[in-house]
Amino acid sequence: MANINILKPTSANFQTYLYIGTGLIFVSIFDVFLRSFFNINFSTSLPGILNFFLPLIIGLIGFQMIRLEYSGNSIVDKINQSVNNNTFNAGLTLVIIFLTLLVIPPALNWMIFEATISGNTKEACAATEGACWTYIKVWFRRFMYGMYPNDFHWRINTAFITLIGFAFVGYLMRGKLKSYITFYYAIFYPIIAFIIINFLISGGSFGLEWVETNAWGGLSLTFIVSFFGLIFCFPLGMILALGRRSELPIIRYISIGYIEFWRGVPLITVLFMSSVMFPMFLPSDAFVDKLIRVIAAIILFEAAYVAEVIRGGLQALPRGQYDAAKSLGMGYWKMQIFVILPQALKLVIPGIANTFLALVKDTPLIFVVGLSEVVGMLQMAKTNPKWLGYAMEGYIFASILFWAICYAMSKYSQYLELKYKTER
Amino acid sequence: MSHRIKRIIPQLLTLLFVLAVIGFFTINAQLNMDERGIDFGYGFLNQESSFDVQFSLIEYDGSHSYAKAYLVGLLNTILVSVLGIIFCTIIGVIIGIARLSPNYLIRNTAAWYVEFFRNVPLLLQIFFWYYAALRALPLPENTEPLFGVTYLTVKGYYIPRLIWENFDILVYSILAAVISIVFIRNYARKLQEEKGEQIPVLLISIGLLLIFPAITFVTGMVQLEVALPVLKQLSKTSFIYAEGLSVPPELLALVLALSLYTATFVAECVRAGVQGVSKGQKEAAASIGLTPNQILKLVIMPQALRIIIPPTTNQYLNLTKNSSLAAAIAYPDLVLVFAGTALMQTGRAIEIVSITMLTYLTLSLAISLLMNWYNKKIAIKEK
Numbered sequence: 159m160a161n162i163n164i165l166k167p168t169s170a171n172f173q174t175y176l177y178i179g180t181g182l183i184f185v186s187i188f189d190v191f192l193r194s195f196f197n198i199n200f201s202t203s204l205p206g207i208l209n210f211f212l213p214l215i216i217g218l219i220g221f222q223m224i225r226l227e228y229s230g231n232s233i234v235d236k237i238n239q240s241v242n243n244n245t246f247n248a249g250l251t252l253v254i255i256f257l258t259l260l261v262i263p264p265a266l267n268w269m270i271f272e273a274t275i276s277g278n279t280k281e282a283c284a285a286t287e288g289a290c291w292t293y294i295k296v297w298f299r300r301f302m303y304g305m306y307p308n309d310f311h312w313r314i315n316t317a318f319i320t321l322i323g324f325a326f327v328g329y330l331m332r333g334k335l336k337s338y339i340t341f342y343y344a345i346f347y348p349i350i351a352f353i354i355i356n357f358l359i360s361g362g363s364f365g366l367e368w369v370e371t372n373a374w375g376g377l378s379l380t381f382i383v384s385f386f387g388l389i390f391c392f393p394l395g396m397i398l399a400l401g402r403r404s405e406l407p408i409i410r411y412i413s414i415g416y417i418e419f420w421r422g423v424p425l426i427t428v429l430f431m432s433s434v435m436f437p438m439f440l441p442s443d444a445f446v447d448k449l450i451r452v453i454a455a456i457i458l459f460e461a462a463y464v465a466e467v468i469r470g471g472l473q474a475l476p477r478g479q480y481d482a483a484k485s486l487g488m489g490y491w492k493m494q495i496f497v498i499l500p501q502a503l504k505l506v507i508p509g510i511a512n513t514f515l516a517l518v519k520d521t522p523l524i525f526v527v528g529l530s531e532v533v534g535m536l537q538m539a540k541t542n543p544k545w546l547g548y549a550m551e552g553y554i555f556a557s558i559l560f561w562a563i564c565y566a567m568s569k570y571s572q573y574l575e576l577k578y579k580t581e582r
Numbered sequence: 583m584s585h586r587i588k589r590i591i592p593q594l595l596t597l598l599f600v601l602a603v604i605g606f607f608t609i610n611a612q613l614n615m616d617e618r619g620i621d622f623g624y625g626f627l628n629q630e631s632s633f634d635v636q637f638s639l640i641e642y643d644g645s646h647s648y649a650k651a652y653l654v655g656l657l658n659t660i661l662v663s664v665l666g667i668i669f670c671t672i673i674g675v676i677i678g679i680a681r682l683s684p685n686y687l688i689r690n691t692a693a694w695y696v697e698f699f700r701n702v703p704l705l706l707q708i709f710f711w712y713y714a715a716l717r718a719l720p721l722p723e724n725t726e727p728l729f730g731v732t733y734l735t736v737k738g739y740y741i742p743r744l745i746w747e748n749f750d751i752l753v754y755s756i757l758a759a760v761i762s763i764v765f766i767r768n769y770a771r772k773l774q775e776e777k778g779e780q781i782p783v784l785l786i787s788i789g790l791l792l793i794f795p796a797i798t799f800v801t802g803m804v805q806l807e808v809a810l811p812v813l814k815q816l817s818k819t820s821f822i823y824a825e826g827l828s829v830p831p832e833l834l835a836l837v838l839a840l841s842l843y844t845a846t847f848v849a850e851c852v853r854a855g856v857q858g859v860s861k862g863q864k865e866a867a868a869s870i871g872l873t874p875n876q877i878l879k880l881v882i883m884p885q886a887l888r889i890i891i892p893p894t895t896n897q898y899l900n901l902t903k904n905s906s907l908a909a910a911i912a913y914p915d916l917v918l919v920f921a922g923t924a925l926m927q928t929g930r931a932i933e934i935v936s937i938t939m940l941t942y943l944t945l946s947l948a949i950s951l952l953m954n955w956y957n958k959k960i961a962i963k964e965k
Contacts, residue, residue, distance in 0.1 A: 240686035247685040254687045408593040412600055422946035423939045424903035430921050431939070434931040438614050439607040519703040525910065533706050540713065549717070553710040557702045564701035 304375015395464025674848025
């Protein structure tokens with residue numbers, strides 16, 4: 159124990175220990191830096207394992223030497239509290255610093271400093287070692303719009319801008335109109351959305367050329383599928399949740415059966431079903447478009463998950479709420495709509511947000527029926543003979559894209575959660 | 583009277599609606615099948631499948647039946663799920679605890695890991711590992727050994743194969759050890775309750791678990807040979823490692839992606855569970871004189887596990903269902919072998935899709951029933 163005590167600072171000699179300790183920590187970091195980037199190693203004479211762990215040992219001694227409670231130096235105090243409160247944590251801190259040092263500079267180098275974005279062909283990328291963002295640039299339109307004809311991309315853009323515009327109309331509703339806001343979003347908005355997408359993106363009338371759904375793709379398809387999925391799975395899930403909590407046995411068992419069935423099977427088999435099995439269940443002359451079948455399957459699937467989340471909220475409400483509503487003479491639907499559901503839904507905002515996130519993340523699965531959104535387009539671009547070997551760039555691009563969408567959604571749900579939070 | 587009618591009418595309407603939907607589908611299916619001259623039935627399961635599967639745990643080739651092909655797919659699904667569950671638990675627990683660490687760097691690294699991996703679609707992650715990350719590995723002939731005897735190459739991960747002789751005796755010896763441990767634990771509990779004496783149960787258990795199998799080795803009843811992977815030339819430019827066990831890259835990519843993705847959810851469950859145990863419990867336990875180890879074992883863990891296990895099981899279930907994404911990178915799981923190849927060959931959409939769905943459904947329902955039973959068992963019995 160004695161030699162460890164030598165390394166322990168006291169308030170008397172702390173200044174000296176602080177200088178030596180900080181110095182040692184910097185030496186250890188510098189050593190890793192030299193080893194990994196300049197291939198210079200000062201301690202090759204030491205045996206293998208000791209040589210390998212030398213920076214860690216030096217750094218640990220350094221951290222040991224500056225670890226003193228109430229040192230009088232606020233910065234050192236903060237460091238000691240947050241990353242250096244015992245030897246184990248100091249070791250972990252060092253490992254993370256070293257790993258960051260080893261990983262981040264090469265990654266940045268690859269992604270930014272040595273990357274290429276100029277030019278329009280693969281040859282532009284041949285010169286450098288870094289990432290080839292030219293590939294993303296050239297394929298960007300495909301990733302966004304799929305195989306949709308280039309001349310008609312304005313139709314998708316216009317449709318989305320109009321839809322966003324209509325979504326904002328709800329915000330502008332004031333006064334008397336405000337009581338219709340739920341009605342507007344629940345019934346009127348989906349109809350508008352369907353009409354816009356049907357006439358503008360699909361076309362076929364008003365002088366717009368018809369584009370079949372096979373050509374749709376890319377991020378816009380992700381948006382269309384998730385949009386309709388979100389809009390329709392929510393009311394269906396709400397009805398199922400009410401059904402599962404119903405006092406009427408037949409309704410309850412049907413709801414339970416439905417929910418447990420869809421929750422028990424993977425989405426990919428549901429999509430399989432919608433593509434190969436569902437046509438068998440329709441009259442032979444009926445034709446339902448592939449995209450509509452897929453969206454319907456996703457809605458039926460996610461509704462079961464939404465139902466379970468909402469059921470959690472319903473169960474969390476105290477009985478008193480039901481009793482109070484009933485004692486006011488409210489009927490079942492009046493009670494649910496004006497008393498129970500508003501409170502229950504407020505409680506389950508995080509859960510619903512998670513389900514919606516899952517829905518967005520599940521959209522790439524529509525590849526099983528031959529529709530390709532962003533990930534599907536990536537697979538297509540990757541196998542293009544002109545652009546072989548740039549899979550990594552594509553995946554990183556799509557990851558960042560999805561991450562941004564999902565992160566924004568989860569942040570928005572946290573904002574909603576705060577906004578509707580009431581003291582209970 | 584009116585109250586009863588009020589109860590019956592909605593139920594009747596719902597029932598009629600559901601029956602009408604089912605009836606509509608059944609009649610259409612009947613008509614469609616008659617039109618195409620297909621008859622409904624599961625007899626095709628006994629027919630010769632005549633397709634090969636790349637990776638199989640049991641002996642299988644094209645001459646076996648479709649039922650056997652189904653079994654191959656099911657076993658592959660279970661293999662991926664079990665491996666994924668093991669790894670996602672290990673990673674998830676580490677990350678979950680790291681998120682509670684007092685160390686600022688560790689806490690935030692873990693938080694970033696969770697934020698990133700759970701916000702990227704699983705399919706994209708599987709593609710990333712399979713098409714980008716694992717494709718960057720070296721060819722077998724240029725591979726440096728990993729841990730001395732294993733080789734991580736672009737064609738898969740080659741590990742030594744264990745060749746057992748009389749493996750069943752080893753299993754029996756372990757079983758015997760487990761049974762005796764149960765007896766010793768009961769005896770120890772009785773001793774503790776009656777006389778207040780303690781015996782080191784854990785040490786004895788570990789000892790027994792080591793000694794019993796060791797005896798079978800020493801006496802020569804069980805023998806173990808290790809077959810190391812050896813580089814073998816197939817043709818002028820093509821090499822593989824023979825003798826050892828080869829893990830195909832599809833399986834590697836799938837297990838990596840599934841466990842890294844699900845680990846983020848497991849980590850959140852673990853964090854919520856540990857945070858859910860109130861501080862007062864720990865202080866109360868300390869004040870009645872329990873040691874830190876006893877506090878963790880007898881007070882914190884039982885309460886934390888009660889919060890952690892139900893949502894974690896749900897995640898395991900999700901992982902099992904997500905393993906069906908294997909079809910995207912051609913790992914021969916249930917969906918690819920059965921709902922893919924077999925369906926293409928036989929064209930029996932209704933039968934095959936229904937069997938596949940029923941399999942997953944059975945798996946899910948079995949686990950949720952088990953979970954409900956467990957939840958009831960561990961629920962706090964409040965007076």
